[in-house]
Amino acid sequence: DQQVKQNSPSLSVQEGRISILNCDYTNSMFDYFLWYKKYPAEGPTFLISISSIKDKNEDGRFTVFLNKSAKHLSLHIVPSQPGDSAVYFCAATGANNLFFGTGTRLTVIP
Amino acid sequence: GAVVSQHPSWVICKSGTSVKIECRSLDFQATTMFWYRQFPKQSLMLMATSNEGSKATYEQGVEKDKFLINHASLTLSTLTVTSAHPEDSSFYICSATQEGGSGETQYFGPGTRLLVL
Numbered sequence: 001d002q003q004v005k006q007n008s009p010s011l012s013v014q015e016g017r018i019s020i021l022n023c024d025y026t027n028s029m030f031d032y033f034l035w036y037k038k039y040p041a042e043g044p045t046f047l048i049s050i051s052s053i054k055d056k057n058e059d060g061r062f063t064v065f066l067n068k069s070a071k072h073l074s075l076h077i078v079p080s081q082p083g084d085s086a087v088y089f090c091a092a093t094g095a096n097n098l099f100f101g102t103g104t105r106l107t108v109i110p
Numbered sequence: 111g112a113v114v115s116q117h118p119s120w121v122i123c124k125s126g127t128s129v130k131i132e133c134r135s136l137d138f139q140a141t142t143m144f145w146y147r148q149f150p151k152q153s154l155m156l157m158a159t160s161n162e163g164s165k166a167t168y169e170q171g172v173e174k175d176k177f178l179i180n181h182a183s184l185t186l187s188t189l190t191v192t193s194a195h196p197e198d199s200s201f202y203i204c205s206a207t208q209e210g211g212s213g214e215t216q217y218f219g220p221g222t223r224l225l226v227l
Contacts, residue, residue, distance in 0.1 A: 002113065002217075009215060036154070043146050043156035089216075097119060098148075098203065100218035102112075 003027050004092050006101035014109050019077040021104050023090035026071065030092040030099075035064060035075045038087045038103070047088075048075070080108045112138045114206050116219035123194055124227055131189045131222045133204030139184035140206035144216070145177075148201035160187045194226045 005024045013019045021035075031052040036044035050057040050064045050073065057064050063076045077084055087103045113136040123129050133143055142161050146154040158179050160166040166179035178190040187206075191198050201223050205216040 041156075043154040046153045089218075091218075097220035098201070098218075099220055100205070100216070102215045102217060 002102070004090060004099045004101040006090060006104050008104050009102070010105045010107070012107045012109060013080045015082055016079045019080045019084065019106055019108065021075040021088050021090075021106065023073045023075075023101050024071060025073075025092050025099075027092070027094060027099075028071065029094040032093050033064070033066060033073050034091045034093075035062075036089040036091060038089060044089050082108045082110050084108050112208060112217045114204065114217045114219040116204060116222050118222060119220060120223050122225045122227065125195050126193055129191045129194055129224060131191070131202055131204075131224075133187045133189070133206070133219050135185045135206045135217070138208045140187075140208065141184070142207045143181060143187040144205045145179060145187075145189050146203045146205070148203065148221070154203060191224065194224070196226045199224055199226045
């Protein structure tokens with residue numbers, strides 16, 4: 001079964017508003033979480049990460065929140081820009097492997 | 111839910127040997143499988159796209175004679191690193207899209223860590 005889940009396959013947001021992408025995981029041994037952004041015909045590009053010892057990590061317009069008790073993380077993009085339109089994957093790792101969600105397509109409407 | 115497995119998860123080999131990595135879709139038929147290599151800063155480089163029954167499409171800069179990809183069935187793709195060298199040491203990840211799906215949802219394998227001595 002999928003250990004990392006992104007239950008929303010798509011999200012549309014108006015330019016300038018906040019985009020919130022969600023991710024849930026099942027394995028409590030995961031201790032490091034990452035978000036990737038993917039454009040068509042390219043590999044996923046690393047965006048931001050968070051360690052399990054933190055509950056928030058911010059980098060410019062991107063903030064990742066981690067709720068360990070709920071096994072949930074989210075990526076906030078504010079303000080959203082049309083160039084943010086892409087597929088976003090969350091991933092988690094605990095030892096040697098990297099487990100990915102299935103992705104959420106974000107469309108930012110100008 | 112759809113699951114993709116990779117085997118082996120870890121492999122250590124001597125320089126000059128060949129290593130085969132398997133990628134399997136366990137409960138669905140995969141129209142297309144992708145092979146990635148992880149580089150510093152955690153970004154994944156797309157190496158090749160593999161469709162069942164046809165030759166893989168390699169990205170620019172990836173040597174097709176060194177990284178042999180076979181996609182013999184709708185549930186299995188293999189990546190063979192031929193005559194591996196220490197610079198080939200990396201984390202290799204496959205992903206698959208489901209037949210009949212949108213094509214955007216990708217199911218990733220857990221990765222294979224290759225260390226070439």
